Amino acid sequence: MRHVDEGGRVEAEATPRQHEAGPALVLERVAAAYGRHVAMRDVSLRLERGEFLGVIGPNGAGKTTLLTVLNGLGRIVAGRAEVLGIPVTPGSVRGLRRRIGYVAQLQEFDPLLPMTVAESVLTGCYGRLGLLRRVPASERERAGEFMRLVGLSGLEHRPLGHLSGGERQRAAIARALLQRPEMLLLDEPTASLDWQAQRGILELIRTVHERFGLTSLIVTHDLNTLPDVCSRIACMKEGRLVRLDTPRAVADPELLSELYGTRIRVVEEDGRMHLFY
Ligand code: ATP
Numbered sequence: 001m002r003h004v005d006e007g008g009r010v011e012a013e014a015t016p017r018q019h020e021a022g023p024a025l026v027l028e029r030v031a032a033a034y035g036r037h038v039a040m041r042d043v044s045l046r047l048e049r050g051e052f053l054g055v056i057g058p059n060g061a062g063k064t065t066l067l068t069v070l071n072g073l074g075r076i077v078a079g080r081a082e083v084l085g086i087p088v089t090p091g092s093v094r095g096l097r098r099r100i101g102y103v104a105q106l107q108e109f110d111p112l113l114p115m116t117v118a119e120s121v122l123t124g125c126y127g128r129l130g131l132l133r134r135v136p137a138s139e140r141e142r143a144g145e146f147m148r149l150v151g152l153s154g155l156e157h158r159p160l161g162h163l164s165g166g167e168r169q170r171a172a173i174a175r176a177l178l179q180r181p182e183m184l185l186l187d188e189p190t191a192s193l194d195w196q197a198q199r200g201i202l203e204l205i206r207t208v209h210e211r212f213g214l215t216s217l218i219v220t221h222d223l224n225t226l227p228d229v230c231s232r233i234a235c236m237k238e239g240r241l242v243r244l245d246t247p248r249a250v251a252d253p254e255l256l257s258e259l260y261g262t263r264i265r266v267v268e269e270d271g272r273m274h275l276f277y
Contacts, residue, residue: 021085022049022085023046023047023048023049023082024047024048024049024050024051024083024084024182024183024215025045025046025047025070025081025082025083025084025183025215026045026046026047026080026081026082027043027044027045027046027069027079027080027081027082028044028079028080028081029042029043029044029078029079029080030042030043030044030069030076030078030079030080030081031043031076031077031078031079032062032065032066032068032069032074032075032076032077033075033077034065034075038077038239039062039065039239040062040065040066040069040074040236040239040240041078041239041240042079042240042241043062043066043079043240043241044079044241045234045241045244047215047217048215049182049213049215050213050214050215051215051216051231051232052209052215052216052217052218052227052229052230052231053216053217053218053230053231053232053233053234054217054218054220054226054227054230054232054233054234054247055067055217055218055219055220055233055234055236056219056220056221056223056226056233056234056235056236056250056259057221057235057236057237057259058221058237058259058260058261059221060238061221061236061237061238061239062236062238062239062240063187063219063221063236064187064219065239066217066219066234066236067102067185067187067217067219069081069088070083070088070100070183070185070217071096071097071100071102071185072088072092072093072094072096072097073093076088083096083100083183084096084099084100084182084183097127098127098128098179099179099181099182099183100181100182100183100184100185101124101176101177101179101181101183101184101185101214102176102184102185102187103169103172103173103176103184103185103186103187103189104172104187104188104189105187105188105189105191105192106165106168106169106189106191106192106193109160109161109168110161111159111161111162112161113159113160113161114159115159115160116156116157116158116159116160117147117152117155117156117157117158117159117160117163117167117171118140118143118144118147118156118157119160120160120171120175121143121146121147121171121174121175121178122135122139122140122143122175122178123175124143124174124175124176124177124178124179125139125143125178125179127179128179128180139178142178143174143178144156146174146177146178147171147174149174149177149207149208150170150171150173150174150177150204150208151170151200151204152167152170152171152174155167164197165192165193165197166193166194166196166197166198166200166201169189169190169193169197169201170201170204172189173189173201173204173205173208177208177212181212181214182214182215183214183215183216183217184205184208184209184214184215184216184217185216185217186205186216186217186218186219187219188219188220188221188222189201189205189218190202190220190222190225191220191222191225198225202225202226202227202228203227205218205227205229206227206228206229209227209229210229218230223256223264223275224274224275226247228247228272230247231246232244232245232246232247233245233246233247233250235250235255235259237259242259243255243259247273248273251266251268251273251275252266253265253266256275260277262277263277264276264277
């Protein structure tokens with residue numbers, strides 16, 4: 001695995017943002033629906049800036065729906081949501097989305113798609129600059145710095161389809177960073193990766209969260225793929241937030257077995273929790 005460049009301008013230009021006033025997000029009894037299907041209901045949550053929230057729960061629990069509410073793609077049918085100090089309304093969504101980076105799970109991908117790694121990373125600045133504007137040299141330079149930061153040095157001109165899954169996720173993180181986000185939403189970013197690539201991505205997520213002073217949320221149903229930087233864990237089931245607590249409190253076999261409807265064992269080793277299903 002390529003190592004993450006620890007120095008350089010990226011670090012120098014990073015602006016920790018925890019000091020900005022007010023919470024990063026406030027949800028008050030929010031419900032969200034797809035058509036007539038209510039996928040999330042009665043969710044209240046407050047997150048301070050700089051926090052890292054893990055969101056866990058079984059399939060269909062409403063985890064992804066929660067992320068869509070935060071980036072304005074969800075349809076809120078009850079309650080109130082405020083993200084980065086801005087009420088989430090149809091009118092505020094565009095501006096808000098520019099301030100939120102999103103990394104999805106590894107996508108099925110046509111290996112013949114003629115797009116290089118650098119080109120895919122540069123799409124991260126289109127929201128800010130507009131699709132048709134020429135990308136200034138400063139953005140290209142910055143994209144290069146982020147590619148180095150995520151460990152993709154030397155791969156900038158390689159077709160995206162020639163990367164491994166882990167490398168593609170690194171490119172997705174560089175792309176999100178080029179947006180200069182204040183919040184990072186990660187939806188199962190390590191799904192379908194082998195354990196070594198998973199570990200590398202989790203370390204990288206921790207690095208960028210801390211270095212850029214982000215507020216981050218990560219959704220996963222594999223409890224072993226939560227970064228150890230998570231400050232709190234939200235447990236969701238059947239569209240509801242059933243528990244919000246510290247990782248240590250959530251690493252409780254009874255609580256987890258009830259949440260997932262199957263027996264889960266928790267083993268602690270060198271201060272780390274390992275879960276067995
Ligand atoms: P998973 O871990 O399987 O991704 P999840 O916890 O992220 O699950 P969501 O994707 O938020 O769950 O889905 C919550 C509910 O909403 C599920 O019942 C799902 O079938 C439904 N749902 C999700 N997306 C849509 C959609 N686009 N249209 C209709 N229903 C949807």
